[in-house]
Amino acid sequence: MKRVLSLFLMSVLIGAASFTLKQEEKYKYPFQNPELSIDARVNDLVSRLTLEEKVAQMLNAAPAIDRLGIPSYDWWNEVLHGVARTPYKVTVYPQAIGMAATFDTISLKQMADFSALEGRAIYNKAIEEGKSGQRYVGLTYWTPNINIFRDPRWGRGQETYGEDPFLTAMLGRAFVRGLQGDDPKYLKAAACAKHYAVHSGPEPERHVFNATPSNYDLWDTYLPAFEELVVNADVAGVMCAYNAFRGEPCCGSDVLMNDILRNQWQFTGYVTSDCWAIDDFFKNHKTHPDAASASADAVMHGTDLDCGTDAYKALVQAVKNGQITERQIDVSVKRLFTIRFRLGMFDPAAMVAYAQTPSSVLESAPHQAHSLKMARQSMVLLKNDKNTLPLRKNLKKIAVVGPNADNPIAVLGNYNGLPSEIVTALEGIREKVGPNTEVVYERASTFTKDTLLVYSDISKRLSIDGKPGVKAEYFDNKELKGQPIATRQEAGISNAWQEGETVVGNMKAYDFTARYTTDYTADKDGTITFEVEGDDGYRFFVDGKQQLDAWSRNRWGAKTYKLPTEKGKTYRLMVEYLQDGGKASIAMRAGNLARTDFKALANRVKDADAIVFVGGISPQLEGEEMKVDEPGFEGGDRTTIMLPQVQTDLMKVLKATGKPVVFVMMTGSAIATPWESENIPAIVNAWYAGQSAGTAIADVLFGDYNPAGRLPVTFYKSDKDLPPFSDYSMEGRTYRYFNGQPLYSFGHGLSYTTFKYDQLAVPATAKANSPITVRVRVTNTGKMDGEEVVQLYTSREVAGYKTPIRALKGFQRISLKKGESKVVTFQLRPQDMTVIAEDGTAKHLSGNVQISVGGSQPDAKTKKSKKTVEGTVALQ
Template identity: 30%
Template sequence: MGYSRQTRRNRALSSVSTLLLCFLLCISEPSNAQSSPVFACDITGNPSLAGFGFCNTELKAEDRVTDLVGRLTLEEKIGFLGSRANGVSRLGIPPYNWWSEALHGVSDVGHGTNFSGQVPGATSFPQVILTAASFNVSLFEAIGKVVSTEARAMYNVGLAGLTFWSPNVNIFRDPRWGRGQETPGEDPTLTSKYAVAYVKGLQDTEGEDPNRLKVAACCKHYTAYDVDNWQNVQRYTFDAVVNQQDMDDTFQPPFKSCVVDGNVASVMCSYNKVNGKPTCADPDLLSGVIRGQWKLNGYIVSDCDSVDVMYTSQHYTKTPEEAVAKSLLAGLDLNCDHFTGQHAMEAVKAGLVNETAIDKAISNNFATLLRLGFFDGDPKNKPYGDLGPKDVCTVENQELAREAARQGIVLLKNSAASLPLSSSAIKTLAVIGPNANATTTMIGNYHGIPCKYTTPLQGLAETISSRYEPGCSNVACAEADLDSAMALAASSDAVVLVMGENLSIEQESLDRVDLFLPGKQQELLTQVAKVAKGPVVLVIMSGGGFDITFAKNDDKITSILWVGYPGEAGGLAIADVIFGRHNPSGQLPMTWYPQSYVEKVPMTNMNMRPDESTGYPGRTYRFYAGETVYAFGDGISYTQFTHRLIKAPGLVSLRLDQSHPCRSSECQSVDSIGPHCENAVKGRSDFEVHLNVRNAGDREGSHTVFLFTTPPAIHRSPIKHLLGFEKVRLGKNEEAVVRFKVDVCQDLSVVDEIGKRKIALGQHLLHVGSLKHTLNIRV
């Protein structure tokens, strides 16, 4: 999501014009926020609406949609192609703003949601990258359910819409990307599992009619979108050159999972071009894949002003009308903002698009609103109709925000078991750093107004007497107050330095230029550590990783914690981990590279796999074999866990048809579809891996068990690939059995050079930590 150049130009209007525009909007386009909300088809308030078929809840959904579309004039239909949908008063339909956001809590970034005296704030969970570090699928869904409850509660009092353009399921491909914080990380399996769980939590159809939605989620930004603003390369004009292997192997899987497994109600196409075509005007990507192959039950929406961008910035079309026509014919249903609404009538008159295409688009939009109960009148006495302000910022919701942050925090270094700190042994604590007393920094981007904030300083001070020096006035830290910080550290029993970044360094429209701690932070950290007389704990608040090799190797810096952007309760969660009330179990969802990596890898190179001829090293743990500062999955605990293999096959035989060519000649791989995929492993295409996991330490803790595979080195396959993960909680000396179900044709297949899935024949290596098991697949 974001604003195009046109929107920024609009924001630069003179103050007089701006005031006039605001006045016109106020009288002609009411906000969703109102003291007495108006609901479509409110027959109680307007009995004459009972005669409209689209208001009749007894009819089939498709019949209701057909009835509504048939009652609209062409001009009225065009009013439903933009995110600020015009109401039709003669049909009892109020205006509706489609744009609401719920990335990690109900947000007021979109125009469809507002906070007021009735609901002054909503629960602000950790930014997605930290939640993903928990590797806890049930947590992903639980957060989604709380967010959708608060969203519905706000809708019922006229403060929010029902369509939320979240989550962001792009792959965190490059460590400099400013929006990596919004994503679940670099791995397609983790991102897919997060996407499905969060979507299910938001839409919350369990126990209800699957065709009814609590709120409508939206997976974005489709597709191969992960360059915002790097060395003057802008997302609005960037052409992502992506080979088919990387497209099907890396960029598409999370979106496919959203639609196929999560039954998401919407997909958002991105600003960028892919292989020369704007994604919002590519019929193969929209009609062909999303709606054709994946069978989307919902609507496709553009990123804000994307249709405008393809005309004004990309010069993909010669006229605005052509841009509108190409996007509609490609399969776009809804344009975020007003461009399509402004030019669709002229596009019809010019014969570039016909009314049937418009009917098709708005039918998809109306069908989604029907699933949400938008046309069912006042939501009282209906599903979710009893929700209201009392259900927002509850004690339970805020405790879940604290728990989510605790589960995501990653302990990267802990020399001589210096953490957890003992509140009885440590009498004075120095809290230093530009993020030590942070509030808004903790919630990252796409945030709303939190219920409240607890800063790291406040959280730590609740446990032990703490003294504070910022050391730097801000994260950019052009000058460091070394003397004050060093004096405080030298007179304290322990030091916690809270460093890192904020949205002035990384966010939408702002990619990073390097992987160093900003400004003078490294100098501040090093000098404070030199004079400290006790443990020194480095806490890094950020979305992306850093080259902190200096801190990793500095014996005076005893512990390192990465806390992402931990949300409204971040200070409490950080203190819980530092003082041992919570045993850390988070693990990195992305690789932390050395600075040398980004010095030789342009963000604009979309290739995932290495290229020996040019020295290009490849990307993410799946394809990059070079030096790392910390690796994907790194994270330690205050206890120790061991693994023991109980069950796994050593051989899988694929039973090919007599006519299959690989029965008579040597093959490296076979297709991952066909009769042999139903006949593998004694009549089944799956098997199980059973592992014994034991807590061998002296305290309770949670542990994520990762099952990776290293396939045979054919088709430029990954070095290793995450098949699955399970999180278990074990007491001291407790053990449990973790079971993974592995589908031979799906999980052990790789994508070949032309985008087809193949089962590699030969030796596959399954591994969990240091435990390795060889599996041979043959025909």
């Protein structure tokens, strides 16, 4: 029997050895074998690379290594609110700040899951089409932006989840888990927490700014969301910021990168620099003499990838100089390849479920439905006096007025993709009321001026070389050098491409130039105004003389030139266009500038049953490092939080008609509207709500959707409420430390129904370092089904310690039918009850903690109306 068993075991071992040999014979190198661990495969692969090959893999555009069968890969991709900048049509959800207004982690996780699916479909499609090494088709997304929106003047605050560390952390965690998936082996996509860690403007100073917050503010405000994503959400990547932190560039910070991220939080994922941030070491911060020293220092601080520049190429020389060892470089290269292996990039598609995602998921019905759902959820009803809203659908006439009423650019926000269809507010209202209601539209003004260009159709007056239209020449360089790679006749100048999309032939929409030439024959004596608008730079010439100069990488928007004309005379027009990364668009229009007579406009709409003014601001004005020539805006930021005066002036005239005026405000940040909040009966904050913005706005205005969005930022009354923009102290900032009276509080949002809170259950005592369960009953006491955002705040005073006025520590979005009650349960974590000491350490201290639960922050009015309830727990 023993002999039989021994023979059996020997045969098993021989069979296993034979299987292993067959597996090894199947693959030329061990790193190709999916049966091995990822660590073993990465170690094998990196061991086969030369120093030069390793360094090249540390650039965002990592080249192919043909001798080992490693394909090229560009790490740079974005998925802020849907896959961004891709050449394919995708689903576009509300801007991040709008999604934060939903206060719904479930919806946000679903959005991230759907976006990851679309990203997989794009990646798979790019492989099929031989585009896998291009930018914006990869699976490594540099999202979410979890910086704290500490100051409403910051133009990129629209990309964040608002001003509160807890809300940001919970929404960021949901996003990461949705995007990265739950497969035990493979990532669906790789998320990246940015911009680590103290970064929120001003935009014009971001490459030189030195942030010096206290340890208290660092750990109380700026770090909690990053800690949550790194420690609890297992985010794959982190992006370090442009600015310096306490005198060291963030990507080379001892405190942020080595002490906290790698040592305290034990982060093992990859770190990318923000794009061009390594160059800032020696060009702007002046902390390093050259690229070699800057690159070596960044890598030794754990920055694995250099985005946007080729500074890291100097690492080869840095190794030769003894500034860094090749072994230290190996650490970074292994981290980078680990992510690519975890994404299944080196395994057969049959082994990776995500690799089989079909193109049919792009803009699929469930995705579009979810975009509309989140747009509806994001709407915040700020004010609704005398039940002005909802409007009746059987109105005879409705006037839709304002610069955002029919603006498809605004609803998409920034860092966006392009959908097949965009619904503006005007279109949504027209669709909602149907053919029996007259809808009149007046743009009335720009965002900041009452003078508009009234466009004329000049297409029949444009020709070149005897052919109608415009001669378009395209160059595959940024200098208009050499012969154009393509020349063609176009009807006019009106082009828009996503970055990387095909422009003509094999030329992609990235780092190219174009020249458009045509002859314009005037049809009368007088003047005509030409408007040129481009993304990025352009120049405009008339008869060889330059009249407009916006030749810059920054986003310049539109400029105008008034041309005196003689009837029958021909003028040679030429537009030169520069695309320098990012979006690509160029357009030339013509017409005559005219100042809008507001009183005459009001007279035209005074017989309307209701007037909807759709204004606010736009990503055309606020965003990332932009050049904007408009009052109140600078470099992408705002110099004032006041609503532009021209819009207030117009609403004053509209209100004077005596008809109900509804203000629909689009914005990515808090706007001060003191006159409107006092005088306009109904105000809806609509953010930049994505492709279905107009439908969602109309649903709210006419009562087909009961709004329940909440403000993720404080809306202050005026600029006087704000500390200096460049001050990173949290004193006087956000609802947690602002002692004044805001216009609208963080967490504010009205409904068409009413809710009552009672039966709050809070333990009388609890251990200071243990979880606490809180329960409350919520009842819909109104006449309409609706949703409520139940918010839990804590407040405490501890002698010798600084504490917030109050802090959000729990929230749930629930749905209640009229008359229905639900018991909502919160589980407070031990860290939710800690106090931050001056040195930044978290303390579990005894003492009383006040707990408030309601549909908003607590105040005397909400307590009296039973919209909030309070209790106290004694920590021991």
